[in-house]
Amino acid sequence: MRSVRFVCVFASVVAFGLTTSANAQIEIDIQYIKQLVDAPPTLSNLDPIPEDLGTHGAELGLQDNATTGRFLGQTYSLTVTEVDVGGDFAEAVRSALSSSDLLVLDAPQEQVLMAADMPETAGALLFNTRAADVALRSDACRANLLHTLPSYAMKADALMQFFVQRRWEDIALIAGERPDDQAWADTLENSARKFGLKFGARKTWVFDADMRRNASQEVPLFTQELGDYDVLLVADAADDFARYIPYNTWRPRPVAGSAGLRPVTWHRVVEQWGAAQLQSRFDTLADRPMQDRDYAAWAAVRAIGEAVTRTGAADAETLRAFMLSQEFELAGFKGAPLTFRTWNGQLRQPIPIVHERALVAQAPLEGFLHQRTELDTLGLDQPESRCTAFDN
Amino acid sequence: MKLPILTALTAALLSTTALADEIWVTNEKDDTISVIDVETLDVIRTIETGERPRGITFSKDFSVVYICASDSDAVQVMDPNTGEILHDLPSGEDPEQFVLHPDNRHLYIANEDDAITTVVDTETRTVVAQIDVGIEPEGMAVSPDGKIAITTSETTNMAHWIDTETQQLFANTLVDSRPRHAEFIKEGTELWVSAEIGGTISVFDVATQTEKTKIDFELPNIHPDRVQPVGFEFTTGDRHAFVALGPSNHVAVVNAETYEVEEYILVGRRVWHMDFNRDRTLLFTTNGVSGDVTVIDVASRKAIKSIKVGRFPWGAAFRPTD
Incomplete structure (x- = not known):
């Protein structure tokens, strides 16, 4: 288990006296826990999975949060912990909880569920950025667990x-x-x-x-x-x-x-809706294109930042309530505001349909209607989800 | 010996026929400007620019035009008569949008990739100041008295208030998601900021930098997510605002006294920015996805023509030709 801590510090910090908002100084620590796995052997080695997949997304989210935070007296930090194959994920979660109750889990379903079910995480707020399993948004949903990665x-x-x-x-x-x-x-x-x-x-x-x-x-x-x-x-x-x-x-x-x-969740060919800017910021940071798990990690960290900015609070309970409320919306460079489904904690988002060299379409496609939002034509709608952990 | 007289005559003829005013439109994905004749409503010239031209504005005397050539990392200064690029200004990286100070000398430029507002002296061609702002600065405005400059940052979701004396921030106010455009009106007492993803316009009292009201848009049969306010301009006397609503393909007409939306006008696809003709009887909107400009008759609030321009038209600027 290795941990690396990132704190965004600006040399030219703007005097906090400038902030007109009533926000007091707040420090927000985000714990990012990544479960390493042995990737199954594949026929081709043309596209190796980057070792820093996901983590750079979280780092970019941290930078974005920190830039906003410095105008509001909010300081953000991110600790990335990697758990070796066969390592003790629960221990990593416990250790992370000692410094924050905001956890981003870059892990398969098994570890995500284990973390969400630990008595220690009952009052924490967890984000799933890797597991696309439908069950996590249905029978196996958990009240303390939100999903920024789209489901299968x-x-x-x-x-x-x-x-x-x-x-x-x-x-x-x-x-x-x-x-x-x-x-x-x-x-x-x-x-x-x-x-x-x-x-x-x-x-x-x-x-x-x-x-x-x-x-x-x-x-x-x-x-x-x-x-x-x-x-x-x-x-x-x-x-x-x-x-x-x-x-x-x-x-x-x-x-x-x-x-x-x-x-896909994200792909380098996505460049509309201001996405070119996100792509270029990511590329500067990571020296490679942004992938699905990077985007999900970025969205989780940014969702925390957005909720902190709008509420002036840093505790899991307030942030969770705000994220699930009508007030919350995240600008995610996909052409529509991103919001959380109140029945299973899934982040609603458009899905780009791509080939290697261009965006072909972006769902929801025109003509697929929904009484709430067209984004709910994608994935488990309220009547389809068997999730009961969320009160509504 | 008769030749000079003939030349003089021709010149006189040319100058009378060239009197019609123009609207200049930047085409983001064609690296060109389309020049529209306000009388005939036709494209009469196409001028090459640097890469990815977006923001466009004329000097106060219309002797030069400034163009944000975003991917060339330059603000280009062009002679509008010849279309010749006179020189580039040091602009910082990825300039997207800018505003010319009432002193006709200082440009305030949003550097989208760098979270910086750059202030350039157009005479000495030097950077006077660089101000740290939020992520993806875009909307730019200067108060009529020149004392306050505004930068909006799209990802930080703020309007940053810059004291132009000290070139320092003196306030930062939150607005809804992805603020895109800002304008001072009513002699600089009011500031309007559009939020694309938030779907609103925040109206600020400039003296206190506090939000007075927020304008919402509601279109029948169009999902609120697609109603994305971006550029806007005001009619004579700041009585009404015409607001581009992006992918909803409509322009809203807002009463600037009551803050009520009075009308929605169907235009081209992904309507972005706009400018008026001289007496503000016609409005020209850039429609990025459909690659055209919609001409709106301001009095009747009707779209009267669409004019094909280059690919992804972005900015629009009026040019008188007398």
Whole structure:
């Protein structure tokens, strides 16, 4: 377990006497806990997972908060703690709680739930920035846990809206063997049915051949058995084989999901709505493009900052209540204000649908209506979520 | 020997035909300016600029035009007659928007990537001051008496009040999310700040820097999330504000006495900034996504024409030609 502490200190701090607000001096410490995992082996090493994935997003959020804070007499700090594979996550949480009750958890579902269920975190405010599992927004939701990363359901619904709009109505699917792949595939299948699309053949990817040599021979035969369809979905959570599917299918059909057309939280091709500025700030800090987990971490830290700015408070209870209220909104560079769902703590947000070189569309797409906000056409709407931990 | 007379005649003819006033529009993704003839409502000239031109403003005597060429990291100074870039001003990085001080000499520039407001002396071409402000500074305004400059910061969500004597901040006031544009009105007693994501305009009492009221916008059949106020301008006597509402594709007409919205006018897609003609009877709005400019008849509050310009028109500035 290693911890690194960041404090944003400005050499030219503006005299606090200037602040017209009644805010007293406040210090806000945010604890960021990252569970390291052994990434499953993948066929290609072209896109290694950056070691600093997520943490740079939190650091950028801290910088953004600190710039605002200096005009209001608010000082922010961030402590990043990494828990080794097989390490004691609970101990890291306990240790973090000794300095703050605002925790950002960059961890898989198992660790996130463990942290949320510890008696010590009952009064704390936790943010999930890595686990996309639908259960965390449904049966397995927790009152002290908010999610800034979109769920698999939000991403699946985004893609299906696009298919409906394009009239790609017959869908085939290839999923990997790992539980994550199957969960993602199930979510895609449910979403397709929800949007009235026809879900045809579904096959599990069982090849263990090295696709860098064989894709052109294996994939056409493999996909020949899928029959006809309009679009082929690939569910490959670990980014193992998906990249070898496009252009190798038996039929000339578009590929979507984990390859080809992808629903994402964030991507370097997002540049509208002032996003170019966020991208450039991130690139300056991290020297690489911003990814999903970076964005989720940034959003969690910024949500804390926004709530502190507007309430002048720093305690978990006040901040949580404010974030779940009508007053809260976060400008997240996605063209719509981001707010939290009061029934499961999920941050509502548009989902960019991208290919490697451009933004193709951004869900919710025009024509998908909702009585509350069109953003609630993505993911678990109030009647769909089985979450009961939130009072409403 | 007859030649000089002929030339003089031609020159006289040219100058009479060239009398129509113009609206200059920066095209963010074309690196050009489209010049619209206010009489014919046609684009009569297209002028090349530096990269990603956004903010545009003329000197008080209209002898030069200043252009924020954001991706060239420069404020360009152009001769409006020839379209020639005379020189660049040191602007700090990524200048997005600026305002010219009533002294016709100092430019206050928002450096979007650097969280800085840069003050440039356009005569000596030097940076007079750099002021730390919030993240992504954008909206810029100077009070009519020149004593106060305002920078709004989009991510910090504040209006920063700068004392132009000392070039220091003397107040910072919170507004709603993503403040985009600021204007002083009513002889500098009132400051309006639009908040794009917040969907509001905050009206401040300048003497106390406190919020007097907040204007909300509500369009039937358009979700509030899409109603995003950005640029706005006032009619003669500051009686009404015309407010660009971004991706809702409407301009709102706000009564500046009662702060009530009186009308919504359908314009092009993602309406951004605007300027009036000389007597403020016509308003020209830039519509980024549809790549055109909507001409609004101010009296009837109707859109009367849309004019195709370059890609992603951003700023607009009026130029008299006499």
